[in-house]
Amino acid sequence: MPELPEVETVRRGLEPVMAGARIQRVEQRRPDLRFPFPERFIERLQGRTVREVGRRAKYLTLLLDDGLTLISHLGMSGSFRIEGAAGDELPGQYHYERSKNQAHDHVVFHLTRPDDTSWTVTFNDPRRFGFMLLAGPDEIVSIKALAGLGMEPTGNALNGEALSDLFRGRRTPLKAALLDQRLIAGLGNIYVCEALWRAGLSPMREAGSIAGRPGRSTSRADRLADAIRGVIAEAIEAGGSSLRDHMKTDGSLGYFQHSFSVYDREGEPCSRPGCRGLVRRSVQSGRSTFHCASCQR
DNA sequence: AAGTGAACCTGAAGGC
DNA sequence: TGCCTTCAGGTTCACT
Known part of the structure; x- marks a missing residue:
């Protein structure tokens, strides 16, 4: 979990x-x-x-x-x-x-x-x-x-400029870069999919393509940094609240009570307002990727 | 160097 | 009911 x-x-x-x-x-x-x-x-x-x-x-x-x-x-x-x-x-x-x-x-x-x-x-x-x-x-x-662990995806240290500097020049897919614990430490398959959806970025895009000039951010990097911090903060919040339930009732830690926007929602309509796309499942480096090809570019 | 696939291990879920 | 296949939140290693 x-x-x-x-x-x-x-x-x-x-x-x-x-x-x-x-x-x-x-x-x-x-x-x-x-x-x-x-x-x-x-x-x-x-x-x-x-x-x-x-x-x-x-x-x-x-x-x-x-x-x-x-x-x-x-x-x-x-x-x-x-x-x-x-x-x-x-x-x-x-x-x-x-x-x-x-x-x-x-x-x-x-x-x-x-x-x-x-x-x-x-x-x-x-x-x-x-x-x-x-x-x-x-x-x-x-x-x-x-x-070898990279930066924590919590707090203000993870901003657009930091992401831009981390990903500059990397040709690996954005999804793989976000899962690389040497760059950002703590993200896993679910929250990477969720953060990319929030940021409206394709998991297949080259990681380096969201970078700006050294020391500079881009709107894509800013959006992604915001999405990562937001997703993680909300998930911690949800876990924290479900922990009390877990003490009283069962072994779940809120994970399963969580509703995701794209993760494990293959075939469902994209929930972004105005988007007509469907959530697609694909495989990147052996792991399931869920994304909406219509609004994640 | 970068990317993919397999390996580690058990259990749940789905197809037939 | 049961048997078979596929898949799962992670990490590491071996290969092209």
């Missing part, structure tokens, strides 16, 4: 339980996910206190009191679920628990908080494309996964 907004939603869900909590015990139920777990994974976590629950692009980061950071990626199907040990801290938790196949519960963190409440945080990942890494204070910058 995880592009940046979903990972941020997960972060916000974990923070109130994990930040400040002591990791009493860790259950690691298999030797690997996508990669083998780090050496002495359990031993290095048990007894530590979580100082911060952070996020970089699609990675969650748990900073511990000894300077170690647990870096976690959800892959395609990873999720965390929180359960109060007393059983009644989270109303409706039973329903949520039942909705998951516990055969894919791979890691369980047993936590205690300063107020003496006890919790478990369980990592579930059917496809096992997720992974966990440990990095010491000096290693964190050299962790390969994080080292």
Whole structure:
């Protein structure tokens, strides 16, 4: 489920339980996910206190009191679920628990908080494309996964000029450039399709074609930057609001309650006012692209 | 260098 | 009902 907004939603869900909590015990139920777990994974976590629950692009980061950071990626199907040990801290938790196949519960963190409440945080990942890494204070910058990441698509740093400079001279399709985590870190297939639709730009257009002269923006780059920031901000907002529902009722994180303009809407009429086009599905570098050829140029 | 396709793995959904 | 194929939010690697 995880592009940046979903990972941020997960972060916000974990923070109130994990930040400040002591990791009493860790259950690691298999030797690997996508990669083998780090050496002495359990031993290095048990007894530590979580100082911060952070996020970089699609990675969650748990900073511990000894300077170690647990870096976690959800892959395609990873999720965390929180359960109060007393059983009644989270109303409706039973329903949520039942909705998951516990055969894919791979890691369980047993936590205690300063107020003496006890919790478990369980990592579930059917496809096992997720992974966990440990990095010491000096290693964190050299962790390969994080080292090459581009700018976050949130906030004012991502503007037309920045996009123009990032994409200048690139002949790769705009879609591929936006998915390239080395340029912008955190976008995935859904939000790239959505942002391109909002900006009225074709996914097939050369990335460099929206660039202006060095240090200058263009109206296309401005539109795209606005669309990206808007889509991401709204998705985080939606995830944040659905997180409360998720606590009460089921395991969905708003993803499925989200209505997209083009993603997974093949054959439907384009929803841009005045546009008569239909949403088309195509394949770019092995992944589905959804766009309206009539209004996305 | 840039682009594509396959690989990793399980489960859901659709066609017949 | 069941069997088969296709597809899925990500990343990485091998090839042309």
